[in-house]
Amino acid sequence: MNPFLQGIITIVVGVGGCIAYFYFSNLFLDKVLFPARGPKAGQNINRANQIRPWLFLFPAIFALGLYLAYPVVGSFVRSLYNRSGNDFIGAGNYIRLFESPEFRTAFFNNILWVIFVPAASTFFGLLAAQLTDKLSWGNIAKSLIFMPMAISFVGASLIWKFVYANDNDIGLINAIRAAFGAGNPIDVLQIPFWNNFFLMVILVWIQTGFAMVILSAALRGIPEETIEAAILDGANPFQLFFKIKVPQIMGTIVVVWTTITILVLKVFDIVYTMTGGNFDTEILPSYMMKFMFRDDGLATAVAFVIMVVVLPVMIWNIMQARKEMR
């Protein structure tokens, strides 16, 4: 069957099925199971209202459980078995990982990514938010800096290939070097250690817009009185920014920072398309893809290492959410 037609049928079945489920399950609850009539009408209404939330929640809980909660356990269990999945080898996969120098490189690089990308994106985002705040053409500037958010990581990698290319007539960096008199073009993606940063720049380029949009809203939300008071007290623009504004939006800065940190741990596309993990640029998500389809045991072990790295952020997020609800 033509996949496009199949898609349309899926939309109809999916959406129609959802509506039918919600409509008929409510009908069943109200008319058949606990009808609001007869001697126990009041009691029945209460009972129905106790069950209804779970009717509303069931599809979401089912999908979330199957597609996100079960895999956490499933992956962990699978990572304790060998390649074929038949023999239990305990921590064998993890031991193999930690003994391999490639994994250590990937782990070390990933830590660089987790430190550098959120820091740089938040910094540039804050800078852009503050600079464009009072500008007459600020909204246009913001929407242009925000634009890379819409571009796929693969597209962004290709865009940056035209900046990094090892050719004076294609790569912007080499053209600039040549303009300053440098001789032969260099391949910046092969410079040991620093090539990681050239890859990170791509993600910073994408994420700065996200940081900017959120921080700019936070800056707008600062009570005007505090700013007026500071100006009357003679604060200069820099003091105003660092001592009055930044402390007041610290909470938002932390949210932006953690959101980007989590994203960094998911992105494998950039390394995959730019270097394929060569020249010591491997990171954990791309390292995992090396084992995908080849050795499920090792692949799930790498994935679980990523999960462990994310865990502190996850716990912090949950704590924040609970605090807000009270």
Added chain:
Amino acid sequence: MDGMAGEKSGLSWAVNISVVIMVLLWLIPTIGLFVSSFRERDQISASGWWQAPFSVELSYRTRGGSDATEDNGTWTVTGNIFETDEVKSSFTSGESTVSAFGDSGRNPGEYPAGTTADLGDGETLTVNEDGSYTYTTAEDPGDRGPRIYFVAETPPEFTLANYRQVLTADNMDKAFINTLTVTIPATIIPILIAAFAAYALAWMDFPGRGVLIACVVGLLVVPLQLALVPLLNLHNSIGIGQSFLGIWLAHTGFGLPLAVYLLRNYMVGLPRDIIESAKVDGATDFQLFIRIILPLSFPALAAFAIFQFLWTWNDLLVAKVFLPSDDASKVMTVKIADDLLGSRGGDWGILATAAFVSIAVPLVVFFTMQRFLVRGLLAGSVK
């Protein structure tokens, strides 16, 4: 507000200039891709895209005319190099200058224009800047003209040839349709499921609600990588395997936490009065949801739909794992990352065009729906 105490104009200039620089830095890489996608292949490798509006020095190969005139045992061929058959089509405007010429492909610019080159065996060749050439030889050249290489300034040329090739010859049209096929159901299906759940979490009171919300927040950050192996095995064992159905289900599952979280945050903020007065008037939860909550939540629904659309359109990881790797079901990101970068690593025109085709739709969505996107982002993270 800042200006109240009298803003210094110097500072305001500095701000304007720094924003201009920042915007340029952010924009230039994309412009490079855009310009390159319209340039002719030879021109891309001969000069940088930032020189696209200027002429390029390209080397050509042609064959001179064959109607020689004999004079005392010396045969002479004259003519204009730009009018020879092999290169005629490149110089339609006729206005161009030769900077150098030669007689071998290894060094097409061996002799500067205007000089007379001694080619040995009594042959000489002169090519002037305006393209006129004189070739003399001691032997009858017969009916084959002399082989001439030359380097000439070529006017800038913009073409749609790259797009034609990408969209017709490289299976990119198929990949485009596939991306669309993956994206649309994967965007629509999670919305309804999430909206009902979000309503329950926002406005219905039941034990365990707090725990469920915490779970959703926790699942927001579960790395996708964890889900790949167990889910693919699950799909294989229940007969879905690697297929479009599989990827729709996967994207639905992965998009749900964000959807529930965004929509709940938005619905909680809806005015309590409306909801309570509707309840007093006897509306059931189901009616309340369909008639009041859903229409009022439109901005949040739109925000999530844009997110999910961009995310599924741009996704590479899920498509690589949950779709078969044959040409018939490749999406654009996979096509570019695996096929084009591998086999056409050096063909910059094709790469730029393919990339631009794949980012064009998200860019249009982005610029037309930016308002909703920003509102959605803010609902998710700023209180």
